[in-house]
Amino acid sequence: MYRCEKWKEKPPVLRSYDREALVSQIRAGLALRPQIEEILDGFLQAGTESVWFIGIGGTYASCMQVHTYAKHRTSLPVYCENAAEFLTTGNRQFNERALVIFSSESGTTKEMIELDAYMKERGIRRLAFVDTPGTPLAEEDEQKKVIVSRKNEQLKFFMCINYLMYCRGEFDDYAQYCENMETYLAEALAETEESADDWARRCAHDLAEFRDKHPEMPHYFAAAGNQYGAAYSYGMCYWEEQLWIRTRVVSCADFFHGMQEIIDRDTPVTLFIGEDEQRPLAERAARFLPKVCANYTVIDTAEFPLTGIRPEYRGSVSHLVMRAVCSRIDAYLEYYLRHPMTIRRYYRQFDY
Amino acid sequence: MYRCEKWKEKPPVLRSYDREALVSQIRAGLALRPQIEEILDGFLQAGTESVWFIGIGGTYASCMQVHTYAKHRTSLPVYCENAAEFLTTGNRQFNERALVIFSSESGTTKEMIELDAYMKERGIRRLAFVDTPGTPLAEEDEQKKVIVSRKNEQLKFFMCINYLMYCRGEFDDYAQYCENMETYLAEALAETEESADDWARRCAHDLAEFRDKHPEMPHYFAAAGNQYGAAYSYGMCYWEEQLWIRTRVVSCADFFHGMQEIIDRDTPVTLFIGEDEQRPLAERAARFLPKVCANYTVIDTAEFPLTGIRPEYRGSVSHLVMRAVCSRIDAYLEYYLRHPMTIRRYYRQFDY
Structure with a gap:
């Protein structure tokens, strides 16, 4: 028999940690680059003039991060919106030349499904990162490309904006940057x-x-x-x-x-x-x-x-x-x- | 002799309230309209293409309010920035055709003085609402107009954006709106x-x-x-x-x-x-x-x-x-x- 001693028992060192899984997860995120670049190339050719990172809760926080990163680096108009707020109030800077980028772990977030439907109805170009295949948000349509891949939400967003900046001549050392990240x-x-x-x-x-x-x-x-x-x-x-x-x-x-x-x-x-x-x-x-x-x-x-x-x-x-x-x-x-x-x-x- | 009884003693009804002072304070805010309109007319003629509400702490919160109000009402690009963040990171959408609007109660807020100096050096047009005359932020310069007037920060910001929308043909009932507010x-x-x-x-x-x-x-x-x-x-x-x-x-x-x-x-x-x-x-x-x-x-x-x-x-x-x-x-x-x-x-x- 034994009794738990709250403060005396120690959790194992590196609890819930799996180096191999972590490393391969991050590598998998970085390996999405050719796919991201190809999708963005298509959207740019179709006439993208502004980029909208839209999220809710935690994914909104990721949008804030990429927005802070982007707004002083690129002349491309980059917006950060909360999905629920966007759906109720909108934004007059938003138009059919917008590219919407969002992410969802579950693929079933209520507000994001509503947002996606709103965008679909208006034929708005979207790039969605969805962790869970077979979910509503993972469905592609004519204007929507989906990358199904687990984790790395912020990384994915930053990879998007980095490539968009590169295409605009705003990221001269893009190749070197990517190589550095992908290696280390x-x-x-x-x-x-x-x-x-x-x-x-x-x-x-x-x-x-x-x-x-x-x-x-x-x-x-x-x-x-x-x-x-x-x-x-x-x-x-x-x-x-x-x-x-x-x-x-x-x-x-x-x-x-x-x-x-x-x-x-x-x-x-x-x-x-x-x-x-x-x-x-x-x-x-x-x-x-x-x-x-x-x-x-x-x-x-x-x-x-x-x-x-x-x-x-x-x-x-x-x-x-x-x-x-x-x-x-x-x-x-x-x-x-x-x-x-x-x-x-x-x-x-x-x-x- | 007597002893205070924390919960038994009651504060007077309408504690710290002066109807006359409140009413005349709000009226004084609304009465700034001709002055605001004249200043904004000048800035518009000079070529304003975007409006930047910039603040810190409480004044930043007021910027958020007017930004939320404006972004789906006007096609004019309206930005909301925190002064300390803007000064460290900047924003590539910002240029010499920007109009910066800010407010300060003390007229001496450290970050706002720094922001104002940054703008002055670049010849950026500014409208400053300052509560306290004779303070650094209350000083005008070639591109800066100052309205010295106490309180009503949000009201002043909303009055600015309402007039700008009116000038763009985005506020048809502006006259009726103003009359309604000024009367009631x-x-x-x-x-x-x-x-x-x-x-x-x-x-x-x-x-x-x-x-x-x-x-x-x-x-x-x-x-x-x-x-x-x-x-x-x-x-x-x-x-x-x-x-x-x-x-x-x-x-x-x-x-x-x-x-x-x-x-x-x-x-x-x-x-x-x-x-x-x-x-x-x-x-x-x-x-x-x-x-x-x-x-x-x-x-x-x-x-x-x-x-x-x-x-x-x-x-x-x-x-x-x-x-x-x-x-x-x-x-x-x-x-x-x-x-x-x-x-x-x-x-x-x-x-x-």
Whole structure:
């Protein structure tokens, strides 16, 4: 016989981690490039003049990330819309020369099905990334191309915009960039998960202990640039939805314009620092936090070697590096909180 | 001698309310119309091709509201940017034919001064609404017009976009709309504050009592359409910054894609329901909430008569109606929490 001892039993090192699966999953994403390029070539020839990333919930967060990445890099008009909002209000910049790009894991998301039908009716060109074959969103039509492939949502979106920029002469070193990613990214992210594992395990232990004493306290996340979408999705789709932990995500830009006031010594705050153009905004928060808080966590993607990735390309993948670190934290939070991340209280449990 | 009895002593009815001041403040905002129109005429003649609402913190929330209002109404490209993010990353759609519109209460906000300098250096046309005369942001230059006038930030932004739409032939009943607002809006908002007062007093009492028992629990706000910016600003700039209450704001669109999972019977949720195009998204949340929660508050602007305001124009001012109701709640929260809303822990207290 034996009895569980909540804090004494330790989860296994590299819990829920399979290097081979991870590496081949990322490689599979990157290997979609010829297919993506061919589809986009077709859409460009047909007269695409603007690109619309449309999502809902977590996929909307991915749209935010690619939008932040794209808007100062390309002269192509790039829009980021929430599907439910777009369907109720619309946008007058939208027209028949738009290309809509979206992604769905289930292939059955209510709002996305409605969006897809709306677009189909109007003959709008679409590229859909769908994880699950045989689902409504995985059905092609005259103006819609579908790539069925699991995971790598952000990567797929970024691959699209990178190629579109290349076609417009806005990405001179595209070939070199792709080669660098295709050679090193998968291993670099696996290496990140592995090197973050021990720290993440201790971090998750402390976070879980804190939650024991403060179950109602939200956990604060601050982030800038492509990390903002990452934090938006991490707080909402991982901690709130999958771990049932209260969170409050703020952009580093607005952090100093209201939210900072409710931080004191014991408020749990995690700051995501990436390596894109908005890094200085996160660095400002990093300088401020220790002055008023003694319960903060800083995750800085610059600490990870990302072996082989050229320094000038690191910023474009820092959201993936952050995800790698966070997935290690989640693996241990799931254990310490004894909360299988697949449980849903309400989502798809009944009609609403 | 006497001793304060926290819950037994009642704040005065219509605490911190001055009808005459409120009405004349709103009238003063609406009276800016000829000045706004003249300035915009000049900018249009000079060749304005896109409008950029840029802000930070609360003023960014106002930019969101006017952006949501505008994007499906006008073919004029309208952008909403956070100043700190724009300054670090920029946007390739931005060019010398842009018109930048911003607002500042203090006239000294760090990021906005930096933005203004950036624009001045590039000769970008700007319209600045500044509450405080004699401040850096209130200084005009060759391409910058300033309207010094207190309060009414959202109203001013909406007046700008309404006139720009009118000039483009996108607002046929502009004259009638303005007449309707100028005749009835100020009194309608005062009437709203007055009729919400008693309810708001009881609501604030309950909220304050709840906070006594659950000081760490965040208060959730869900909102759609022009109410989302209203909730973003209300949660962050009023409750977090001015009342030091933890909040978490979510759009009704994303409410169902993650956040809903951490709501249970006792989670405090306030749902803002407005009357613009996104009302159905809020109504969906209103149908869902009672099934899983017994600690919710619904504020529906449709409940207020807004005497004289034409039904078809109500949606365009529902964020102002919500603000009127919320300002009544705040007046009593300030009392029950014994937290003067002017106190700041950190903001402008030391360098960071």
